[in-house]
Amino acid sequence: MEKTMKLTLRVWRQKNAETKGAFETYEVENVSEDSSFLEMLDILSEDLVEKGEEPVAFDHDCREGICGMCSMTINGIPHGPERATTACQLHMRHFYDGQTITIEPWRAKPFPVMKDLVVDRSPLDRIIQSGGFITARSGSAVDANAIPIRKQTADYAMDAAACIGCGACVAACPNASAMLFTSAKVSHMNSLPQGKPEKDRRTLAMVSTMDKEGFGGCTNVGECEAVCPKSISLDMIAQLNRDYAFAQVKNIFQPVA
Amino acid sequence: MNLDPKIPEGPLSEKWSNHKFKMKLVNPANRRKYHVIVVGSGLAGGAAAASLAEQGYNVSCFCYQDSPRRAHSIAAQGGINAAKNYQNDGDSIQRLFYDTVKGGDYRAREANVYRLAEVSSDIIDQCVANGVPFAREYGGLLANRSFGGAQVSRTFYARGQTGQQLLLGAYSALSRQIGLGKVKMYNRHEMLDVVKVDGHAKGIIVRSMVTGEISRHAGDCVVLATGGYGNVFFLSTNAQGCNVTAAYRAYRRGAGFANPCYTQIHPTCIPVHGDKQSKLTLMSESLRNDGRIWAPKDPAVAAKIRSGEIKPDDVAEEARDYYLERKYPSFGNLAPRDISSRAAKEACDEGRGVATTGLGVFLDFRDAIKRDGKKAIEERYGNLFDMYQCITGDNPYETPMMIFPAVHYTMGGLWVDYNLESTIPGLFVGGEANFSDHGANRLGASALMQGLSDGYFVLPYTVGNYLGEQGVASAGNVNAYHPAFDEVEDEVKARIDQLMSIKGDESPRSFHKRLGNIIWEYCGMARSKEGLEGAIKQVQEIREEFWNNLRVVGTTEGINPELERAGRVADFIEFGELMCRDALMREESCGGHFRVEHQTDDGEALRDDENFTFAGVWEYNGENVEPKLHKEPLIYENVKLATRSYK
Amino acid sequence: MHSLLNILNSTIGRKFLMALSGFILVLFVLGHMLGNLQIFLGPDVINAYAYKLHSMPAALLWSIRLFLLACIAVHIWAAVVLTIDNKKARPVIHGPKATVQASYSSRTMRMSGIILLAFILFHIAHYTVRNIPGKEYNEKIAKVALMKQGEPVYKNGHAVMTFNVNDMMVAGFRVWWVSLFYIIAVGLLCMHLTHGVSSMFQTIGLRNKDWKNRLDQLALVYGWVVFLGFAAIPAATLSGLIKPMNEGVKNAGAGLVPHSEVTFQKIQH
Numbered sequence A: 001m002e003k004t005m006k007l008t009l010r011v012w013r014q015k016n017a018e019t020k021g022a023f024e025t026y027e028v029e030n031v032s033e034d035s036s037f038l039e040m041l042d043i044l045s046e047d048l049v050e051k052g053e054e055p056v057a058f059d060h061d062c063r064e065g066i067c068g069m070c071s072m073t074i075n076g077i078p079h080g081p082e083r084a085t086t087a088c089q090l091h092m093r094h095f096y097d098g099q100t101i102t103i104e105p106w107r108a109k110p111f112p113v114m115k116d117l118v119v120d121r122s123p124l125d126r127i128i129q130s131g132g133f134i135t136a137r138s139g140s141a142v143d144a145n146a147i148p149i150r151k152q153t154a155d156y157a158m159d160a161a162a163c164i165g166c167g168a169c170v171a172a173c174p175n176a177s178a179m180l181f182t183s184a185k186v187s188h189m190n191s192l193p194q195g196k197p198e199k200d201r202r203t204l205a206m207v208s209t210m211d212k213e214g215f216g217g218c219t220n221v222g223e224c225e226a227v228c229p230k231s232i233s234l235d236m237i238a239q240l241n242r243d244y245a246f247a248q249v250k251n252i253f254q255p256v257a
Numbered sequence B: 001m002n003l004d005p006k007i008p009e010g011p012l013s014e015k016w017s018n019h020k021f022k023m024k025l026v027n028p029a030n031r032r033k034y035h036v037i038v039v040g041s042g043l044a045g046g047a048a049a050a051s052l053a054e055q056g057y058n059v060s061c062f063c064y065q066d067s068p069r070r071a072h073s074i075a076a077q078g079g080i081n082a083a084k085n086y087q088n089d090g091d092s093i094q095r096l097f098y099d100t101v102k103g104g105d106y107r108a109r110e111a112n113v114y115r116l117a118e119v120s121s122d123i124i125d126q127c128v129a130n131g132v133p134f135a136r137e138y139g140g141l142l143a144n145r146s147f148g149g150a151q152v153s154r155t156f157y158a159r160g161q162t163g164q165q166l167l168l169g170a171y172s173a174l175s176r177q178i179g180l181g182k183v184k185m186y187n188r189h190e191m192l193d194v195v196k197v198d199g200h201a202k203g204i205i206v207r208s209m210v211t212g213e214i215s216r217h218a219g220d221c222v223v224l225a226t227g228g229y230g231n232v233f234f235l236s237t238n239a240q241g242c243n244v245t246a247a248y249r250a251y252r253r254g255a256g257f258a259n260p261c262y263t264q265i266h267p268t269c270i271p272v273h274g275d276k277q278s279k280l281t282l283m284s285e286s287l288r289n290d291g292r293i294w295a296p297k298d299p300a301v302a303a304k305i306r307s308g309e310i311k312p313d314d315v316a317e318e319a320r321d322y323y324l325e326r327k328y329p330s331f332g333n334l335a336p337r338d339i340s341s342r343a344a345k346e347a348c349d350e351g352r353g354v355a356t357t358g359l360g361v362f363l364d365f366r367d368a369i370k371r372d373g374k375k376a377i378e379e380r381y382g383n384l385f386d387m388y389q390c391i392t393g394d395n396p397y398e399t400p401m402m403i404f405p406a407v408h409y410t411m412g413g414l415w416v417d418y419n420l421e422s423t424i425p426g427l428f429v430g431g432e433a434n435f436s437d438h439g440a441n442r443l444g445a446s447a448l449m450q451g452l453s454d455g456y457f458v459l460p461y462t463v464g465n466y467l468g469e470q471g472v473a474s475a476g477n478v479n480a481y482h483p484a485f486d487e488v489e490d491e492v493k494a495r496i497d498q499l500m501s502i503k504g505d506e507s508p509r510s511f512h513k514r515l516g517n518i519i520w521e522y523c524g525m526a527r528s529k530e531g532l533e534g535a536i537k538q539v540q541e542i543r544e545e546f547w548n549n550l551r552v553v554g555t556t557e558g559i560n561p562e563l564e565r566a567g568r569v570a571d572f573i574e575f576g577e578l579m580c581r582d583a584l585m586r587e588e589s590c591g592g593h594f595r596v597e598h599q600t601d602d603g604e605a606l607r608d609d610e611n612f613t614f615a616g617v618w619e620y621n622g623e624n625v626e627p628k629l630h631k632e633p634l635i636y637e638n639v640k641l642a643t644r645s646y647k
Numbered sequence C: 001m002h003s004l005l006n007i008l009n010s011t012i013g014r015k016f017l018m019a020l021s022g023f024i025l026v027l028f029v030l031g032h033m034l035g036n037l038q039i040f041l042g043p044d045v046i047n048a049y050a051y052k053l054h055s056m057p058a059a060l061l062w063s064i065r066l067f068l069l070a071c072i073a074v075h076i077w078a079a080v081v082l083t084i085d086n087k088k089a090r091p092v093i094h095g096p097k098a099t100v101q102a103s104y105s106s107r108t109m110r111m112s113g114i115i116l117l118a119f120i121l122f123h124i125a126h127y128t129v130r131n132i133p134g135k136e137y138n139e140k141i142a143k144v145a146l147m148k149q150g151e152p153v154y155k156n157g158h159a160v161m162t163f164n165v166n167d168m169m170v171a172g173f174r175v176w177w178v179s180l181f182y183i184i185a186v187g188l189l190c191m192h193l194t195h196g197v198s199s200m201f202q203t204i205g206l207r208n209k210d211w212k213n214r215l216d217q218l219a220l221v222y223g224w225v226v227f228l229g230f231a232a233i234p235a236a237t238l239s240g241l242i243k244p245m246n247e248g249v250k251n252a253g254a255g256l257v258p259h260s261e262v263t264f265q266k267i268q269h
């Protein structure tokens, strides 16, 4: 039969963006170790509703580690202790009976807390809107095999494109820098032949939006890579730095944006 | 209710091009005078919103997640079909068309399916142009795999994240338009109703999931692309937020709902572990290319495995029943989803099921690893194996995976004609939300195809055509101050207040679970007359209880997940009843719909083409009044109906 | 021009400046260390080295100095601006502090940097400007003969005199807290560089997974070399391995220098 456990949760409760938040402590019982972390929070929610209290609000949707919606810092680590795992894919067998778990929202200036564990990540969308695309109107495309792409290139682009836009990298970075997120998209599109024509303006535009949104600068600390559920690599940041340098230099002689 | 499918004249292969030629065009300068409302940012909604904005229309796009990029299309793993014939294995539009009609058990509309096959290859071109990193061969050309029982390799894929990459492609196109100001994006907004003015859909009422504010949005037409209703089963592979609300509210406003009972049960999902489970996880079907599905021949052996007395590997070859290979020699483990799922259920019903719950069968890679080596298998399925281990804690390289069918896709949906226009003029429906081109069963890798076909290549034309027909004079002539909006908005607010004011003591989730159990039990893989009749009663009782004993904590202002769930569950309950009615009405077995009364001697689905070659479309008739059934006869001019055999 | 400003205004642009200035400092520090280590070859050698340095055209000497100071200034400016932005971006830190893979040195670049700054200021006052209160080294009386292969160098009949850098350093490092400060400072420099030297390649985009490991090792080696190289001098002084000239160190030119033995001690107390 499945093993169950009893846990003490220190959860960040905050009514809305205006009010100040604080940690509340709760107990949850008979949590199956086969449950996911979010299912454990469901149990807490049901308990609270039972008592007529408001359940803990948190973002989640697919619950299979791909939509990037779930976002919580578990014992100080975004998405919790397991490497390359989202909170929704984190299973309770990685915790022990009687453990105390601290749960917080993403902490970063550009991600204001809206309620409990729910934050506003729209800055990430705006970074994409400023250049994270390849301009190709519907129906204007050439045959998919017209431009061969080296397998290595396609694989590299896929590695970068695997980013789910969860923002854990920002939460983990001591500077709240969005470099890993931004560099993943830039590396994905800049490396594909289809993305080359817009390469320079994309790079400059996305970086300037990133700065405008109030994210910090990267000091190559590397925590982002460690917590990234899709293991996006620091190589992407190096490529962004490289592409940015080229773009700026070109820009001096012939404006690219 | 007018069910004219508006199928264009001419031979099948020329219908779409003729139709496009005959369409009314809106001159580019006038397009900016129109405002299109798109609900949904998935493959269908996202692609449509982006394409319409590219054409010059002003678009408002809505989604309930915090970003359009998170629509549930993101979860699709396996791949997307297209009749490119890059593998030179005899694929063609004709064949994709035929396979899809046959796969749908001859319950889909020929003309739509053909168009789907026709534009399928443009979709791949479009996605590649948008930067979708499809898998490639060393030569630099696109790679393909055979998928979901197809005999040609026509499936394009991006690792195990095809849906994610396709959606991100559409999302980036959409983002570009948002940046350019052509699309106004409304994240964290839930659509709660449709507003009609003189019979035409002219707007929607939405609730901000952040402030709780109810707001109205007027446009020249409305496009719904709100996905499937699989969550009516509570447990499914859908995302937590997937709902029927948008579609069901439209149904209540007069849009016909077609074939609600057509639901797809996917054979390869991870078995349920306990009653606290919130969702089921799909393991990509591609696993069936190398994995062999079996259950112990002898229930006693199965019992021993369940209790952990013996390990799966201890079971001798001759004691194993590779039932798919036995029953369907030519397709074996690749038999279509509905068939594989039912076979698994039978095995478990005979007490031969494994997993703690007895609801599971084995998907075994032992022989594949022996044959191709661990390395090769790892390359093919590494990420899926990891995912399985992450969830179950078992290592599939050492012990066979356990799988069980789970609700995965809903073929039913709002009825639409050839232009994807519902029975409400000006209300278009795309993607999984419409009753789609998949008939009674969907083939693997064809929903992504349909979503993008609708979004990139169909809606942008047919919506323009509708606007053109309305004439420039009509552009923007309805604004949100129109009395029709007051009326609907008041109803929406009243409903929310009612939910809040019950103050009973059962949570929305608890009601949802109870509903799900009933639907799964009686309207799931096997359905029967008395079962369904009983289910309808039980659902009505739940509904009664719901409105008397629901507890919604919190307030209407601000973020309130309980209130959101309550609203969705309320609609699921009413909709569940409609599903059962539809299943009860359809006195035959076809595709995902299996009526135990209608099966061959060896337990195969038995269609009744005489009486049921039609789409069953339901018309809402008011609270507690039986809905009215209408029929769109399905005319097959190009394929002749045959019993679907995969033996 | 306008786009040059963009560079200064962007987080990445500033990191470039920081990496480039850092790189120049890295080179300087290495050269400086090698130069200083000559003290172990005897006072004459180090004094001759200092003489060479100072006898280069003032313009050149000063342009080098200014260039170095400019690098430090740019480096600090970038560091400060970056730090301010980053602090702004991260007002709240997570309750329980937890780190998965970031190295200690990477997380303490600012601390190590700021103390380095303090050190450099002190250090320049100490040895370049030479007026740490109570530690003024008097040019005139601190002269010794410039030696080449053990022979005094004569210019039109007169022995060439040079400033006695050897004794200055010894006198400086004989004060225990000065030495301690130096050793601590170069220890921090070592930390700063074990991250910095690899980090700067990442910043200019010349790093990937495989190179990271190699560069991290290089940085580690470099950091330790710099530490040992610099720390050796105060350490050796305290342990009496390095002595001022008058303490039995033979200086053939000593005779030519009136009471060169009273030089530093007099002034110190």
Ligand SMILES: Cc1cc2nc3c(=O)[nH]c(=O)nc-3n(C[C@H](O)[C@H](O)[C@H](O)COP(=O)(O)OP(=O)(O)OC[C@H]3O[C@@H](n4cnc5c(N)ncnc54)[C@H](O)[C@@H]3O)c2cc1C
Binding pocket: B039, B040, B041, B042, B043, B044, B045, B062, B063, B064, B065, B068, B070, B071, B072, B073, B074, B075, B076, B077, B078, B079, B080, B162, B163, B189, B190, B191, B192, B225, B226, B227, B228, B237, B238, B239, B242, B243, B245, B246, B282, B408, B409, B430, B431, B432, B433, B444, B445, B446, B447, B448, B449, B451
């Ligand atoms: C786990 C899984 C794996 C799959 N794998 C495959 C595969 O390999 N191949 C394949 O072809 N198909 C696959 N499918 C099916 C396919 O992914 C879906 O059918 C398809 O993506 C649906 O796209 P859509 O745009 O219609 O809806 P969705 O992508 O679900 O988008 C729905 C949109 O509507 C919005 N929305 C919904 N309700 C409301 C509301 N009330 N108010 C406002 N907005 C609302 C949502 O926010 C979302 O943006 C899979 C499905 C699942 C669940």
Ligand code: HEM
Binding pocket: A218, A219, A220, C015, C018, C019, C022, C023, C025, C026, C029, C072, C075, C076, C079, C080, C109, C110, C112, C113, C114, C116, C117, C120, C192, C193, C195, C196, C197, C199, C200, C201, C203, C204
């Ligand atoms: C003078 C005071 C100094 C201060 C305030 C200072 C501060 C900093 C800071 C805050 C960083 C950023 C960390 C990072 O981005 O990785 C940094 C990086 C660096 N520093 Fe310093 N530092 C100082 C002196 C030095 C010296 C003397 C050297 C060399 C001998 C040096 C070499 C470097 C290098 C190589 C980097 C890495 C640049 C990069 O990561 O791109 N610094 N310094």
Ligand code: HEM
Binding pocket: C029, C032, C036, C050, C053, C054, C064, C065, C068, C116, C120, C123, C124, C127, C128, C165, C169, C182, C186, C189, C230, C231, C233, C234
């Ligand atoms: C034991 C360690 C050190 C010793 C003995 C030493 C010695 C000296 C001496 C004698 C000078 C004066 C040069 C002259 O004016 O002729 C000097 C200058 C200088 N040192 Fe050091 N130094 C040491 C460590 C360092 C370190 C660690 C740094 C930097 C991080 C440093 C940076 C400088 C700078 C910037 C100058 C000024 C350059 C100039 O005047 O042209 N030194 N040092």
Ligand code: SF4
Binding pocket: A162, A163, A164, A165, A166, A167, A168, A169, A170, A180, A181, A184, A224, A227, A228, A229, A230, A231, A232
């Ligand atoms: S880079 Fe990783 S951590 Fe950052 S958003 Fe993307 S997936 Fe999340």
Ligand code: F3S
Binding pocket: A172, A173, A174, A175, A176, A177, A178, A179, A180, A217, A218, A219, A220, A221, A222, A223, A224, A225, A234, A237
């Ligand atoms: S943690 Fe932060 S400092 Fe850079 S390397 Fe990652 S963004």
Ligand code: FES
Binding pocket: A059, A060, A061, A062, A063, A064, A065, A066, A067, A068, A069, A070, A086, A087, A088, A089
């Ligand atoms: S809920 Fe979708 S990634 Fe966690």
